Each structure stands twice: as C-alpha cells, then as structure tokens.
Amino acid sequence: MKPTIYDVAKxxxxxxxxxxxxxxNTGRISEKTKSKILQIMKxxxxxxxxxxxxxxxxxxxxxxxxxxxxANPFFAEVARALENNAREMGYSIILCSTDYQLEREHDYLxxxxxKQVDGIIIATEPKDLKKLRSLNDRNVPSVLFSIxxxxxxSHVVTTDDLKGGYLAGRYLIEKGHRDFVIITEPQRASxxxxxxxxxxxxxxxxxxxxxxxxxxxxxxxxxxxxxxxQILRLPKRPSAVFASTDLIAAIFINEVRKAGVSVPQxxxxxxxxxxxxxxxxxxxxxxxxxxxxxxxxYTIEQLLDAIENPSIPPNRxxxxxxxxxxxxxRDLNK
Amino acid sequence: MKPTIYDVAKxxxxxxxxxxxxxxNTGRISEKTKSKILQIMKxxxxxxxxxxxxxxxxxxxxxxxxxxxxANPFFAEVARALENNAREMGYSIILCSTDYQLEREHDYLxxxxxKQVDGIIIATEPKDLKKLRSLNDRNVPSVLFSIxxxxxxSHVVTTDDLKGGYLAGRYLIEKGHRDFVIITEPQRASxxxxxxxxxxxxxxxxxxxxxxxxxxxxxxxxxxxxxxxQILRLPKRPSAVFASTDLIAAIFINEVRKAGVSVPQxxxxxxxxxxxxxxxxxxxxxxxxxxxxxxxxYTIEQLLDAIENPSIPPNRxxxxxxxxxxxxxRDLNK
DNA sequence: TTGTAAGCGTTATCAG
DNA sequence: CTGATAACGCTTACAA
Numbered sequence: 001m002k003p004t005i006y007d008v009a010k011x012x013x014x015x016x017x018x019x020x021x022x023x024x025n026t027g028r029i030s031e032k033t034k035s036k037i038l039q040i041m042k043x044x045x046x047x048x049x050x051x052x053x054x055x056x057x058x059x060x061x062x063x064x065x066x067x068x069x070x071a072n073p074f075f076a077e078v079a080r081a082l083e084n085n086a087r088e089m090g091y092s093i094i095l096c097s098t099d100y101q102l103e104r105e106h107d108y109l110x111x112x113x114x115k116q117v118d119g120i121i122i123a124t125e126p127k128d129l130k131k132l133r134s135l136n137d138r139n140v141p142s143v144l145f146s147i148x149x150x151x152x153x154s155h156v157v158t159t160d161d162l163k164g165g166y167l168a169g170r171y172l173i174e175k176g177h178r179d180f181v182i183i184t185e186p187q188r189a190s191x192x193x194x195x196x197x198x199x200x201x202x203x204x205x206x207x208x209x210x211x212x213x214x215x216x217x218x219x220x221x222x223x224x225x226x227x228x229x230q231i232l233r234l235p236k237r238p239s240a241v242f243a244s245t246d247l248i249a250a251i252f253i254n255e256v257r258k259a260g261v262s263v264p265q266x267x268x269x270x271x272x273x274x275x276x277x278x279x280x281x282x283x284x285x286x287x288x289x290x291x292x293x294x295x296x297x298y299t300i301e302q303l304l305d306a307i308e309n310p311s312i313p314p315n316r317x318x319x320x321x322x323x324x325x326x327x328x329x330r331d332l333n334k
Numbered sequence: 335m336k337p338t339i340y341d342v343a344k345x346x347x348x349x350x351x352x353x354x355x356x357x358x359n360t361g362r363i364s365e366k367t368k369s370k371i372l373q374i375m376k377x378x379x380x381x382x383x384x385x386x387x388x389x390x391x392x393x394x395x396x397x398x399x400x401x402x403x404x405a406n407p408f409f410a411e412v413a414r415a416l417e418n419n420a421r422e423m424g425y426s427i428i429l430c431s432t433d434y435q436l437e438r439e440h441d442y443l444x445x446x447x448x449k450q451v452d453g454i455i456i457a458t459e460p461k462d463l464k465k466l467r468s469l470n471d472r473n474v475p476s477v478l479f480s481i482x483x484x485x486x487x488s489h490v491v492t493t494d495d496l497k498g499g500y501l502a503g504r505y506l507i508e509k510g511h512r513d514f515v516i517i518t519e520p521q522r523a524s525x526x527x528x529x530x531x532x533x534x535x536x537x538x539x540x541x542x543x544x545x546x547x548x549x550x551x552x553x554x555x556x557x558x559x560x561x562x563x564q565i566l567r568l569p570k571r572p573s574a575v576f577a578s579t580d581l582i583a584a585i586f587i588n589e590v591r592k593a594g595v596s597v598p599q600x601x602x603x604x605x606x607x608x609x610x611x612x613x614x615x616x617x618x619x620x621x622x623x624x625x626x627x628x629x630x631x632y633t634i635e636q637l638l639d640a641i642e643n644p645s646i647p648p649n650r651x652x653x654x655x656x657x658x659x660x661x662x663x664r665d666l667n668k
Numbered sequence: 669t670t671g672t673a674a675g676c677g678t679t680a681t682c683a684g
Numbered sequence: 685c686t687g688a689t690a691a692c693g694c695t696t697a698c699a700a
Contacts, residue, residue, distance in 0.1 A: 002447075002472055004693055015671045020695060027696095030669060045468065050448045051388045052693035055676045060385065062428075062449075069414070071610075076410045080403070083431055087438075092445060094396075095429040097417055104421075111426060113336075114384045115396075134379070138336055221613060247614075254616035276405075279555060280581075280611075282588035338677055349687045354679060361680095362685055386677030389692045 003044040011040045023048060054116060063303065064112035066096045066105065068124040072219070073275040074245070074290075078123055078145065081296030089304060091118070102127040113138060119303040121145050125188055126152065141306035143299050146290065147189060148316075155306060156316040157299045161190045164288040164321035165197025168242050168270045171286075171323055173205045176332030177240040177268060180207075183227045183252070184244040186216040191244045194272060198242050213238070219245040228255035240268040240329065249285050250277040253328065264330035274324050284326030291319050337378040345374045357382060388450060397637065398446035400430045400439065402458040406553070407609040408579070408624075412457055412479065415630030423638060425452070436461040447472060453637040455479050459522060460486065475640035477633050480624065481523060482650075489640060490650040491633045495527035496534070498622040498655035502576050502604045503535025505620075505657055510666030511574040511602060512541060517561045517586070518578040520550040525578045528606060532576050547572070553579040562589035574602040574663065583619050584611040587662065598664035608658050618660030625653050 005023075009016045014033060021027040022037045029037075040046075054060040065082055067075040083093050094117065096108040106128045112120055113135075123145040126132050129152065135142050136153050143155040172180070182198060185191040199209055213234070217227040224243075228251060231241065243249035249271030253263050263269055263283055271278055274289035298317050306312060339357075343350045348367060355361040356371045363371075374380075388394040399416055401409040417427050428451065430442040440462045446454055447469075457479040460466050466486050469476050476488040506514065516532060519525040533543055547568070551561040558577075562585060565575065577583035583605030587597050597603055597617055605612055608623035632651050640646060 006693080016694080017672075017696080018670055021670090024695080028669060033669080045472075047444060047448045049389075049450055049693055051385055051394065051450045052676090053695080054385045055383075055389055055678090055693080056695045058676080070404065070417070071407070071410045071414045073405070073407065073410070073610075076405045076407070079429065080405045080431055083404070083429055087441075092449065093429050095413065095417055095427050097414060107421075110381065114381045115426070116383055116385045138379075221610075251614055254614060257616060276407075276555075277614075280585055280588065282591060340677080350678080351680085351687055351689090352685085355686085358679080364685060367685085383677055386692090387679075389677080389694090390679045392692085 002049075003046045005046075005048065007044060008037065008040055008046050011044065012037050059118055059307075060116050061091050062094060062115065062117045063091050064094045064096055064108070064115075064117045064120045066098055066108060066120065066122045066124050068098055068100050070095065070097050073247070073277060074273045075123065077275065077292050078296065081292050082121060082145075082299065085297050085300040089300060091300075091304075098124045100124070106131055109135070113140065118307050119143070121299055121303060122154070123147065139310050141303060141310060143303045143306070145299050146295060149189070153314055155302045155314050156318075157295055157302060158316075158318055159190075159290040159295065159321050160318045161193035161321075162197035162200070164272060164290075165194035165199075165242075166201045167197075167321065167323045168194075168272070168288055169198040169201025170205070172240045172242070172268065172270060172329065173201065173207065175240075175268070175329055177329075178207060179236070179238040180212050180240055180242060181231050181234070181238040182212060182214045182242045182244075183217050183224075183231075183248050184214060185218055194244050195242075217248060219247045221247075221251060224248040224251035225255055228252040229259075232256065232259050232261065237267060239332065240270070243269060243271050246271040246273045246275045246277040246281075246285060246287055249287065249328070250281040253281055253283070253285070264328050268329040270329055278324070278326070281328075283328050286326045286328045287324050288321045289324045290321055294319055336383075337380045339380075339382065341378060342371065342374055342380050345378065346371045393452055393641075394450050395425050396428060396449065396451045397425050398428045398430055398442070398449075398451045398454045400432055400442060400454065400456045400458050402432055402434050404429065404431050407581075407611065408607050409457065411609065411626050412630065415626050416455060416479075416633065419631050419634040423634060425634075425638075432458045432461075434458070440465055443469070447474065452641050453477070455633055455637060456488070457481065473644050475637060475644060477637045477640070479633050480629060483523070487648055489636045489648050490652075491629055491636060492650075492652055493524075493624040493629065493655050494652045495524045495655075496531035498606060498624075499528035499531025499533075499576075500535045501531075501655065501657045502528075502606070502622055503532040504539070506574045506576070506602065506604060506663065507535065507539045507541065509574075509602070509663055511663075513570070513572040514541075514546050514574055514576060515565050515568070515572040516546060516548045516576045516578075517551050517558075517565075517582050518548060519552055522578075528578050529576075551582060553581045555581075555585060558582040558585035559589055562586040563593075566590065566593050566595065571601060573666065574604070577603060577605050580605040580607045580609045580611040580615075580619060580621055583621065583662070584615040587615055587617070587619070598662050602663040604663055612658070612660070615662075617662050620660045620662045621658050622655045623658045624655055628653055 098105040217223040271287035278285035432439040551557040605621035612619035
C-alpha cells in the first residue's frame with residue numbers, strides 16, 4: 001500500500017503536522033527531526049498525495065489543454081511546447097482533443113471543471129461559447145491560444161495572423177509575382193485574418209484583387225489535393241499560391257509535380273506554420289513561422305498569473321510571425 | 335464560488351448523504367426528492383469534485399501516458415487513439431513527453447504517482463527500470479505500448495515488429511529485389527526486431543546477408559538525410575532500401591530525387607509505421623502499418639482490467655502489422 | 669520546536 | 685427512505 005503521512009509520522013515518532021511542515025518547509029523544525037523525517041520518507045518512498053493536497057490547498061497543479069486534433073503537426077508542436085513550459089512550473093497537462101466537435105468540447109470542459117484544474121488553455125476554435133463563458137463565473141482562468149474570440153473574456157496569446165499574411169504577400173510581390181491564388185481553411189478565424197493580411201499586402205503594392213482566386217479547403221490530405229488540382233486546371237495558371245497551412249502547401253507541391261509542373265520554376269508557393277512538412281518537403285517550403293515556443297511560454301505565464309490573481313483583466317498578447325525562406329518561391333526579378 | 339454538495343443539500347432541505355445517493359444512484363430515494371435534488375443541481379450548475387471523490391473512492395479516473403515525443407507523428411497518432419479510447423471509458427489522460435531523457439521519465443513517473451493516476455501507459459523505451467518496477471510494488475497498473483521489456487512486469491500490447499520486418503523483406507523479394515540496404519534506429523528495441531525480421535525473410539528466400547549493409551540513423555531529419563546520401567555514394571547502389579520509420583523513408587525519397595535518382599524507377603524503398611509522411615510523400619510510400627487504433631483499444635482494455643483486478647498476471651498481446659502498398663517499390667519482374 | 673484538531677468535498681456505514 | 689458521522693490524506697491555525 002502507498003504510504004501516507006501517518007506512516008511517516010509513526011515511523012519517526014512525531015505528529016503528522018511535523019511531517020507536513022518539513023514537507024512544505026513551513027514553520028520551524030529542528031535540523032535533527034527534519035533530517036530524520038526526510039530519511040524516513042526516502043526509506044518508505046513516500047510521495048505526498050496531490051489529491052489530498054488539492055482538497056485542502058485548493059490547487060491541483062493541473063491544467064487542461066483543448067486542441068482540435070493532436071495528430072495535426074501544428075498542434076502536436078503546440079502541445080509539446082505547452083507541456084514543456086507547464087512542467088517547468090510544476091504543472092501537468094490533461095490533453096483534450098475536441099476533434100472540432102461541439103459535443104466533445106462541451107464534455108471536456110465539464111470534465112475539466114470536475115477535475116478542478118487550475119486553468120484551461122484553449123487552442124481550438126471555440127464552439128461552446130456558453131460553457132466557455134461560464135468558466136469565468138466559476139473562476140477558472142483560461143487563455144486562448146493562437147485564436148481569438150471577442151465574445152470570450154479570456155486572456156489571449158496569439159500570432160499576428162494578419163501580419164503573417166501580409167508578410168507572405170509582400171514577399172511574393174518583392175519576388176516579382178503578380179498573379180495569385182489563395183487556398184484557405186473556411187470558417188477558421190485565423191485563416192480569414194491570414195487571407196486578409198495577404199490581400200492587404202497586394203493592395204498596398206497596387207495589385208488588383210479582382211483577379212485573385214480564393215479556394216477553400218480544410219487542412220486535410222484529400223481536400224488539399226482537390227484544391228491543388230483545381231489550380232492546375234485553371235485556364236490561366238497563377239505565378240504564385242498562398243496556402244494557409246503547410247500541409248496544404250506540401251501536398252500542393254507533390255500534386256503539382258505529379259502533373260509535370262515544377263516548383264518553383266513553373267509555380268511558386270508559400271505556406272504557413274513552419275511545421276515539419278515545410279522542412280521535409282522538396283523543395284523546402286518557404287513559409288510563415290508562428291513563434292510556437294514563445295507563444296507557449298507567454299501562455300503559461302499568463303495562465304499562472306491569472307491563477308495567482310484571478311482578478312487581473314484579460315490581456316491580449318500578439319506575437320509577430322516571421323518568414324522562413326526556403327526554396328519554394330521563384331525570384332522573377334532574376 | 336463552486337457549489338458543493340452542501341450547497342445542494344441545504345437548498346433541497348436534505349442531508350448531504352441523500353444528495354450523494356442520487357449522485358451515485360445508490361440506496362433508495364423517493365422519486366420526489368430525487369427529482370427535486372436533480373433540479374437543484376441543474377440550477378446551481380453543480381459538478382461534483384472529482385478530487386474529493388478520488389480521496390474517498392480511491393480512483394482518479396486519470397491515466398498517465400508516457401511518450402518520447404508528441405511531435406513525432408507516430409506518437410501523435412498514438413496519443414490520439416489512446417485519448418479516444420480512454421475518454422469513452424470515462425478516463426482522461428495526462429500527457430508526459432520524456433524527450434528520451436531518463437530524468438524526465440523519472441520525474442514524470444514520480445509525478446504520476448503523486449497524482450494518484452489509476453494506471454500508466456508507457457509508450458517510450460523505458461530507461462528508469464528501477465522506478466518502473468516500483469510501480470508494481472505500489473500497485474499502479476501499467477501497460478507497455480508498442481514496446482517490450484522483459485525486465486518489467488507489466489502488461490504488454492505491441493505490434494509484432496519481427497513480423498513487420500519479415501513482411502517488408504518478403505515483399506521486396508517478391509518484387510524481384512536482391513540487393514538491400516537497411517536504415518535503422520540504433521538502440522531501439524523495436525528497430526532491432528524489425529531488422530531481424532527483415533533479415534529472416536531474406537534468409538528464408540536464400541539471399542546472402544553478407545551483402546546487406548545496415549546504416550544506423552535516428553528518426554530525425556538530418557540523420558535521415560545523412561543516411562540517404564551515404565547510400566547515394568555507395569559504389570554499388572542497392573535496388574531496395576528498408577527504412578525502419580516512415581520519416582526516414584520520406585526524407586530518403588526527397589534526397590534521392592534531388593540527386594536525380596528516381597523512386598521507384600532507380601531505387602525502391604519501404605518504410606514502417608504508416609504515418610502521414612507515408613501518405614503524402616511522392617511517390618506514395620509503401621510501408622508497414624501498425625494497427626494503432628486496435629493497439630490503443632487493447633491497451634486501454636488491459637489497463638482498465640488491471641485497474642479493476644490488480645492481481646491478474648501480465649498479459650502480452652501482439653498484434654499483426656500489415657503491408658500498405660503504394661508506389662515506392664518497383665516490380666522488377668515486369 | 670512540536671502536537672492537537674478542524675476542515676477540504678466526497679462516499680459509505682449505520683441508525684432511525 | 686433519509687440522516688448522522690467516520691474516513692480519505694493533507695494543510696494550517698492555534699495550543700502546548
């Protein structure tokens with residue numbers, strides 16, 4: 001059986017209060033009893049039950065992380081970064097994949113409340129706004145990660161998607177491109193912003209938006225393939241494509257090659273997220289990188305702040321993305 | 335403040351015992367008080383604290399999952415499958431990435447014990463054998479997922495890696511190949527088995543192992559690139575390559591193409607795991623698929639069994655992998 | 669410096 | 685059918 005504080009106390013001939021004190025370094029204990037107790041804890045391999053601690057101390061040192069799909073490389077990276085930061089601060093993470101389903105999101109939120117997590121990180125486009133708002137009433141701090149939603153009164157840590165799109169647009173124009181197609185995820189707020197930023201760059205550079213086709217595709221293999229082939233069949237092929245995720249871009253490269261069209265000689269493409277797909281694709285994919293590690297550390301920081309001090313007003317932190325230059329965009333000026 | 339069972343009881347003019355009973359459907363309660371209490375729970379948005387429940391009931395309905403790296407697509411799939419199965423059974427998952435480090439593995443195991451998880455799934459090559467064995471003494475059930483270790487007295491649910499390697503070998507031979515190079519991860523037990531199975535197939539078909547080069551590379555981008563280029567520089571190029579992971583194989587395809595060598599016309603390759611890399615690579619990667627979904631459901635099943643009945647002896651379940659045929663292997667018979 | 673005892677939110681065992 | 689009450693393992697005044 002797992003030893004309890006009573007076992008340690010008995011073995012050391014002291015009271016449980018004394019044991020508790022050396023455990024938490026509170027109060028004053030003589031070096032002698034302290035070392036004795038420490039010794040006995042070692043021998044018994046005693047581990048305090050954080051369940052019991054949580055019941056008194058009101059903290060579970062656990063945070064819930066809601067992602068749409070952990071098998072998506074971007075969210076896998078996010079989960080890893082969040083977990084890392086959380087661990088360093090003594091917190092562990094309950095993983096919740098909503099699979100983009102309202103019901104799962106709802107159920108997980110209830111679960112997290114039941115489990116008394118100290119805070120929640122939401123990295124999935126929220127659907128159950130009502131439940132989400134009720135978190136505030138229940139004093140469960142939350143941070144929106146890489147998404148934004150005005151209807152929710154949470155802290156927000158996100159990439160400046162608008163700027164990311166702008167970076168992509170300006171880069172393509174600098175490289176001499178003038179005819180574009182955009183592939184974007186429908187109904188995803190960040191996707192909309194990315195496209196908006198992209199278009200803004202075009203406008204600023206005097207490109208007519210009339211001629212810019214926007215194709216909708218989810219970041220899934222078959223939808224991306226369909227979009228790629230749709231572009232291939234276009235009467236007038238664009239010189240460059242802006243894809244709102246790397247997966248879409250990577251698949252575009254492959255589909256296009258199969259059709260005998262080469263990247264970047266015949267057509268250029270730029271992605272978004274800088275996931276592993278961008279790194280291993282051939283040619284290497286030029287893309288917009290979200291500063292995942294930094295986003296994660298800010299997110300954990302915000303959340304822990306909010307846990308310590310529930311009354312602080314919701315902050316919004318927006319980090320700048322950067323352009324990672326690889327080989328998927330041709331320089332038409334040369 | 336979060337309502338407790340006392341709030342509900344007071345509001346309903348009953349004792350907490352009664353509330354507890356309707357909560358758990360135990361004992362006999364009149365329909366009238368029952369519905370009244372249910373009603374009040376709704377109004378108050380009452381959620382029983384699973385922390386408190388855990389303290390009495392001895393169960394947390396939480397399980398720990400140790401993976402080496404969640405950003406590796408294989409483990410991301412694994413995590414998703416495990417999470418899915420666990421959720422259906424009312425359990426949630428604490429995600430622990432060891433990053434292949436002994437220290438993290440150790441720390442996470444201690445943490446999981448502190449958190450009183452009901453069970454632990456180990457999907458990372460175990461390093462801290464001592465700690466791991468102590469799980470048994472502490473009556474924390476565990477299941478090894480997709481790995482095997484004789485020194486540990488846990489349940490095991492794994493793919494038959496030996497057979498997987500064998501499948502790959504036999505397939506290549508059927509397609510007329512006779513000259514092979516193997517790229518494998520060093521110091522990973524499953525990698526060793528895969529190679530062993532592969533070699534066994536060759537021997538069974540009368541191929542001389544003398545001529546088979548084995549290159550070691552971790553499943554990381556740069557190591558895989560190095561291995562690929564090493565093969566390209568070989569005086570006598572093999573007709574087929576067996577890579578022990580899809581990532582290695584996918585990168586091989588790209589590197590080789592950059593060198594003007596084409597897959598499968600000039601050289602064939604077969605991977606392992608059937609991750610997204612296999613699906614999106616160009617050409618599609620023929621690979622050995624681990625039955626992740628089934629592995630996951632068996633794993634959860636075993637773990638829950640062990641939780642219910644800690645005395646059952648360790649089972650070892652070995653599921654058969656299957657070969658997924660795509661376009662990366664040339665049929666030399668034609 | 670150390671010990672006693674109340675309290676955290678449940679469940680479960682007895683009484684009524 | 686319903687209600688006291690102990691127990692779970694720990695923290696924290698307050699006493700000694």
